[in-house]
Amino acid sequence: MVVEEPISLRIGGGCCGKDDNGGDDRCEGSGVVGDGGGIYLWRWSSRVLYNKNLWDFCGFRETQFRNRRFVNWVVVDFWKFESGRSVMVEEEKHPIHGEIVQENEPKGGICGCFWAPFYWFKMLAMEMHWSFVFSVVVIYGISQGLGGALARVGTEYYMKDVQKVQPSEAQVYSGLISIPWIVKPIWGILTDVIPIFGYHRKPYFILAGALGVISMLYLSMHEKLHLFLALLALTAGSAGNAIADVTVDACVAQNSGSHPLLAADMISLGALSSSIGALVGFSFSGILAHLIGPVAVLGLLAIPAGLVLSVGVVLKESYTPGFAYRQVTEKFIGAAKAMWTTLKCREVWRPCVYMYFSLALSLNIYQGMFYWCTDAEDGPSFSKETIGYIYSIGSVGSLLGAILYQYGLKDYPFRDLCFWTQLLFGLSGMLDLVLVLRLNLKFGIPDYLFVVIDTSVSQMINRLKWMPLLVLSSKLCPPGIEGTLFALLMSIDNAGVLSSSWGGGLLLHVLKVTRTEFDNLWLAILIRNILRISPLCLLFLMPGSDPNSSILPTDILNAEGGSQNLETKNIELASLVDNVDGR
Template sequence: MMVEEENLEEACVDAVEENEPKRGFFDCFYVPIHWLNMLSREMHWSFVFGVIAVYGISQGMGGALIRVGTEYYMKDVQKVQPSEAQVYAGITSIPWIVKPLWGLLTDVLPMFGYRRRPYFVLAGCIGVISMLLVSLHEKLHIVFALLSLTAGSAGVAIADVTIDACVAQNSISHPSLAADMQSLCALSSSIGALLGFSFSGIFVHLIGPKGVFGLLTIPAGLVFTVGLLLDEPHMANFSYRQVNQKFVDASKAMWTTLKCQDVWRPCLYMYLSFALSLNILEGMFYWYTDAKGGPSFSKENVGFIFSIGSVGSLLGAILYQYVLKNHPFRDLLFWTQLLYGLSGMLDMMLVLRLNLRFGLPDYLFVVIDESVSQMIGRLKWMPMLVLSSKLCPSGIEGTFFALLMSIDNVGLLSASWGGGFLLHVLKVTRTRFDNLWLAILIRNILRLTPLCLLFLVPRGDPNSSILPSEISTKEGIDTPENENIELVSLVNSVDGK
C-alpha cells in the first residue's frame, strides 16, 4: 500500500513538472510585461502610466536632457562665465526648496473636487510654456531665461510631490504591493536617466541646446496627460474653511518638532554636510570642453560620461541596500564623507594632467572619476534619507519629510553659490583655468570638515527609533484620506520594504 502511494506521489510530481512552462531566454522580456499588467489590474493603468511618465520620462530622461542642455545653453548661447553659471544653476533649483509648500497644497487644497489631477495639469502647463519660451525665443535675456528654467524646474517639482502622494495613497490601500510600486519608481527613474544621458550629447550636437529645450515639452505634455487620465474619485462638498486651520496646525507641529534637540542637531549636520561640499561642476565642465590643454570632450562624449555616472549611482544604491543599510548612522557617514573628500582628488589629478603621466587617457579617467563620484555620493545620500525618515513625527510624516528634503536642498543651493563665489575669487573664467586646481583643493578640504561635526548625528541603530516618545506620538494634520506625501515613497525605496 505504501509503495502504491509513493508511486502515486511521484506520478503527480512528474505531471506538475510537465505542466510547468519551461523557462527560457525570452522570459526576461515577458516577466516585466506581466508585472506591469498585474500592477495595472490592481491599481489602474493610469497610475502605472503616471509613475512612468513622471519618474521615468519627466525626471529621469527629462532631467538628464535639461542638465546637459542647460550647461551648453549657458556656455554657448548666453556665454556666461563658469562662476555665473554655477550661481544660475542654484537659482533654478529653488522650487525644490519649497517642496513642503507643494506637499501641503496637494494634501489640503483640492481643486474642482480633485486632489491630484489639477496639480499634474498645472505642472504640465508650466513645463510646456517655460520650455517653449526658452526654445523659440531667439535672443532671450538671461533674466527671462532664468525665470523660464526656474518655472520648468517648478513644474517638475510639483509633479514629483504629486506622484509621491499617489504612491503613498496606493501603498496604504495596497500594502502588499508597496515594494512593487517602489521598484517601479526606482526602475523608471534609473532607466530614464540612463537613456536621457546616453542621447543628450547627441541631441545637443544635432539640434543645439535650444532644440533640446523644445524636446522637453514632450515630458511636460505627458505630465499634463497624466492629469487628464488619472483615475481619482471626485470629492463633493469640500469645505475650504478647513484649509487655513490645517496650514496653521501643520506649521505648529513642524516647529514643535524642529525645536527638539534630537531633530535639529542631525538637521544641522545634514545642511552643513551639503553646504561645505562646494559645487564647482560648472568650472570643471568648461574645462572639459573649452580649455586648450584640457580633454576637449565632444557633446556626445559628455552625455556618455554622465550616463556612466548614473550607473555608478545605481550601484551605490544597490551596495547600500544589500551591504550597508544596517550599519550605525555615525559610522557609515564617517566613512562615506571621508571617501567623498578623497575621491575629489581624482579631479585634481585630471586637471594637473597626472593621468597622462600614468598612461591613462582622459576619457577613461573621467569615466572612472564620474562613476566613483556618483557611487560615493549615493552612499552618502542614502543614510541621510533613512535618518530623515526617522526624524518624522506621526501625523505629519509626509510634510515634515518634505521639509527635511528642503533643508538638504538649501544646503545644495549654498554649495552651488559658494562654489560660484570660489570660482569668481580665483578668477576661473571661460578662458583662464590656471587656478582651477586650487579651487578643487579647497573644495576637497572643505568636504572633510563635516567629519568634525559627526557628534551631531545620533549613534543609534538605523532600525531603531530616534524621536522621543512624546513627539513621535503627537498628532499632526489629518487629511480626509490620511495620506502621506513623500514618506512612504522615499522610505520604502531606501529600506526596500
C-alpha cells in the same frame, strides 16, 4: 490545511488567506491565533517580516518560521489585524494552494537571478499598489531621470554657447533655477491642505505638467531670448518638476509610515528609476545637442512634462466634498504648528542639521570643470557627443550605487553609512585634481578613460551618500503632514545644494576662474575636497540605531496631523476606461 482563497492583504509576494478549519480561538494545527474564522499566514518575503538574512536576491523563497514569535507591533502595524495579538508559527508545514505558489515563486539558478528584479518590482506593486509604483517610475524615472539628463546637458551648453556667461555666473544661475525646490514646503502644504475642485493631488500634477510644457515650448521658440526671460522660463520648468516631485514624495512618505521595513525599497525604486532614466537620457543628450542645438533639446523637455500632466488626468483620487475654503488659514496654521512640533523633536532637528551642512560644505565647482573640459587649451576639449557619453556612463555608476545600497547596505545604521560615504566622497574628489594637473597622462591613462572612471566613481559614491539621507527623511514624517514635512526636509537638503552651488560660484570668482583662465582651478578643487570631509565632525547628530526601526517618538506618531486627516491612502492611478479593483 489548505488556503482556499487569498484575500487582498499582501506582504512581499505572499498573502493572508482564510483556512477551511476555522475555530473560536485558534486555527487547528496552524499555530495562528484567530478571532472566529481563523487567519493563516502561509507565505511571505522573509526579509520584509522577520529575518533579513533569509532574503534571497534571486527571488522570494518559501520559509518556515519555527517557534518564532512576532511581537504585537509587527502584527498591528504591518498586517493591520484589529486583534493585535501575537502570532506564532509552529514546525508543522501545511500544504499551500499550488496555483498561487507557481504565480509568485521564481525559478532558481541564472534564470531566477535574471527575473529577480521583476519579482521585486512585482512585490512592490502588490504591496504598495501598482499605481504607486507607476507614479514613482513616471516622476523619478521619466521626468527627473531622462528629462533631467536632457535638461542638464541642454542648459549647460545653452548658458555657455547661447548666453555666453562666465563659469561663476553659470554656477549662480543654476542655483537661481533651483529656487522652486527650496520652497517645496509651500507646495507640500498646498497639496496636503487645499484641495482644488475636491481633489488634493490631481490638480497639482496637472499644474506641474502645464508649467513644464508651456515654459519649455516658449524657450524653444525663441532662439535669442534675453537672459532674464530665459532664466524665468527655466525656473518655471524647475517649479513644475518640484511640484510633481513633492506630490509623489507625499505618497512615498505615507507608505514609509505604514510600511517602514519597505522604506528603503521605495527609495531604491525611485533611485533605480532615476538612474535608468538618466542613463537613457545622457546617452542621447550629447548627440541631440550637436544635431539640433541646446535650445531644441530644452524644447524636448515638454514631452516628459506632458507625461506628468497625463498622470494628473488619469489619477483616481477620493473626492473631498464640501471643503471649507474659509478655514484655509486655520489649516495652514495647524500644519505649521504640527511641523514645528515635529522639528522641535531631538530625533528630527539633529539629522536635519547634519544633512544641510553635509551638502552645503561640499562646494559645487562643476561649471569650472565643465568649461575646462570643453574650452581649455591644455584640457581634453571634449565634444558635445563625448560629454553626453561620459554622463551616460557616469549614470551607470549611480545605478550601481543604488543596487549596492538596496542589496548590501540598506540594513546598516545611518551613522556608519554616512561616515564611510562622506569620507569616500571627499577622497573621490582627488580624481578631479589628478585630471586638472594632467597626472593621468603621465601614467599613460587617456583623458576620456580617466574622466569616465572619475565620473562613475563620483556618481556611485554620491548616490550611496544620498540614499540613506532620503530613507531617513522618509522616516521622520509623522502621519497627517507627510507631504508637507517631507517637502520641508527635502527643501533643507536643497538649501544645502543651493548654498553649495553659490559657494562654489563665489570660490571660482575669488580664484579668477573664467572661460579662458583656469590657472587656479586646481586650488578650487583642493579646497572643495577638504571641505567635503569637514561634515564628519557633525556625525554625532545622526541616529546610530537600526534603520529598519521607527525613529520618531510614539507620541508624535500617534498625534493627529495639524492639517487634516487626508483621504489619500487609497489614491490610485486608473485607466480612463477600466476600473481597477485595487490589485
